[in-house]
Amino acid sequence: MTHFLVTGVSGLLGLNFALAVDGKKHQVTGVANTLPMAWASFKNVQAELTQAGVIERLIEEHKPDVILHCAAIANVDLCESEPERAKFVNADLPGTIAKACLRHSIKMIQISTDAVFDGVKGDYQEDDPTNPLSVYAQTKRDGENAVLSANPDALVARVNFYGWSATGNRSLAEVFFNNLQAGNQMNGFTDVTFCPMNILDLSDLLVEATDLQLKGIFHMVGAEPMSKYQFGVRIAEKFGFDTALIKPVSVRDGNLKAARSPNLSLSTAKLQKALGHDLPAFDAGLQKFYDQFRRGYPQYIKTLI
DSSP states (O other): OOOEEEEESSHHHHHHHHHHHTTTBBBEEEEEEOOOOOTTTSSSEETTTTTHHHHHHHHHOOOEEEEEOOOOOOOOHHHHHHHHHHIIIIIIHHHHHHHHHHHOOOOEEEEEEEGSSSSOOOSBBSSSOOOOOOHHHHHHHHHHHHHHHHHOOOOEEEOOOOOOOOOOSHHHHHHHHHHTTTTOEEESSSSSSSOOEHHHHHHHHHHHHTTTTEEEEEOOOOOOEEEHHHHHHHHHHHTTOOOOGGGOOOGGGGOSSSSOOOOOBBBOHHHHHHTTTTOHHHHHHHHHHHHHTTTTTTHHHHOOO
């Protein structure tokens, strides 16, 4: 049994990972700077990771085998407004955790992003040059460097995922679902390509990567590239919503504060070779998203925060 200490456990990835993994061969202790979740099935504690000595105290108290570091400022436009705070949380803090993991012989997994690339060419390999376009992307890339410089045995996972969140609006899939269910028209960017992965599939891959002791940078994204518009249409079709509500537009018309990379298709060949099998298909992941809805999971997860 592996004991995971998951930071940012009230967030989209942290919470879904904890619910999916704890008690099913492995143990999870969650850490968040919010109040503990009284109804959660896994152990969770409140702590402010940016305070001096907190990381060491958590390690000594809970004795994890792995720290899965999900905590971050993920709001891209907020990072543009508060670059120093973004740097401290997204770049400096991961380096501090990596050093602590090295001292205590604990495996560290740093959650990064596909946005470290500028999206000019697509089909990026792990060793391709990065060129972040936003403060968020730059601080996440700096976080990668800080982690691997401090702890070469750490695993850095570049991800792009979707799923149900406790707030109900943390993933693009939820934004499409909420608006389409309400009959609202939505913009779908036809010139922004990404590789979305269901959060349950990503959770399984993170556990598998831990078992295999993978280290260095790996692309843990979906196997099928698609535009944001295509993603929305696939969700609409699965849930039986009107696809005509999704208006195909250019990202230039999105009035976004931070620059977005146009083509973030990432190669997963390195990961598939390390795992020895193909990655889950997009349709299978979307079916899981739909099945969770049918079982009332979105309502359940909202009761935990």
